[in-house]
Amino acid sequence: MEHKGAAAKGFPNLIKDIAQRYSLSCLALFETRVSGAIADQILRKLRFFSSYVVHDEGFSGGIWLLWDPSLMHVDILKTHRQFIHTQITLIGSTSPFFATFIYASPNSSLRRMLWDELRSLTNLAPWITLGDFNVGRLASEKRGVAGPNLLSMSQFHNCLQSCNLTDMGFSGPPFTWEGRWG
Template identity: 35%
Template sequence: MHYSYALNPTFYNNVIDLARMHNPAILILTKTKASGDRAKRIADRLPFDGAIFTNAIGLSGGLWLLWDSSRVSVTELAKTEQEIHALVTPIYSNTPWLLSIVYVSPRFVERCLLWDNLKTVSELHSFPWVMAGDFNEVLMGEDKYRGRAVNICRALRFQDCLDSCRMMDIGFSGTRFTWSNQRPLSYLIQERIDRVFVNAEWNGLFPESFVQHLKREHSDHCPVLLCLNRSQDINFLRPFRFQPMWLTHLDFLGT
């Protein structure tokens, strides 16, 4: 789920409503513009008892990963201002898998650094892997309605990262576009930039998983829901500047 400002007076009630309706085990919030003690104070009021935050820089960034520890165990592996990597183990299972959540910077140099980071992560593990978040980029023309044409060079860099990480798109139901500029029709621009990708190992672990684009109500982004299967109620709702990431940290390599 993407919110542009966690300090908005409606933020708390909107998140609570979505949590009650969809009962997620893990909640991802992107571009919250809140970090540190301020983020913790806000998150403590939400129905999740686990949290990882990245730094907000001024009025930008602030990526949150929240979870219900009665349903999943989450171990932080590494993070930067654009990404969080964590190992997730459902309480009902002994099989861990890697969750990488992102908010891709609109700045060219920083997004290239993130693509390189993700490629490096792919070389450090063999886990089932989910990559989810706001990628701030479309892959093809059909992912965009009006506005500037797709930047082919940027789209190719994005696709190269996905290919290097051996990621696949498992499709979705609901509205095609996840972001809107919320302008009148003659000026309307819409894009599919909030995405969920998985590798073959994760897809084999959860072959019935599916993605839903939920109704956009309180944000210019619609919430994105990842369900692990059609009978089990453990769900994911669908983040800036780069900081060096210690990808060779012993906790990461030894997992």
């Protein structure tokens, strides 16, 4: 089976259904596998009125941030090939918060650059980071033939500590990708 990411025929309807079912006012999509004119065409089909895109590089990366401006004001403060850093204010609120949407590179050298970038943002509060960090904090967060990369895990842990970030946990299946196609 060929995987086309956001370019798959049913993708716009799937996103619209999810957004409606869960009353989403903001949505971040990672590793979209499309950019340029095709991305713009897909974004027009979605029910979000505002968006910001960090384009993919070939079949790697890509971050789409979508939001409803009638419910929130989003200022894009900084972008990088691995993140979109924002300040968000909910309509009717006077208390903004910072949100960084991350798709960390699978390449550990490039991830180290991301950790340095995140450390430069640490004076901001309240701050939430979310996305795919492509490394776990614990050995139990890794599954597969290759064991966990302890150096990468340590660098990630150190970044979280120096940024004063806390893992909020998750709900749902612990692994969302099986490492195989089809």
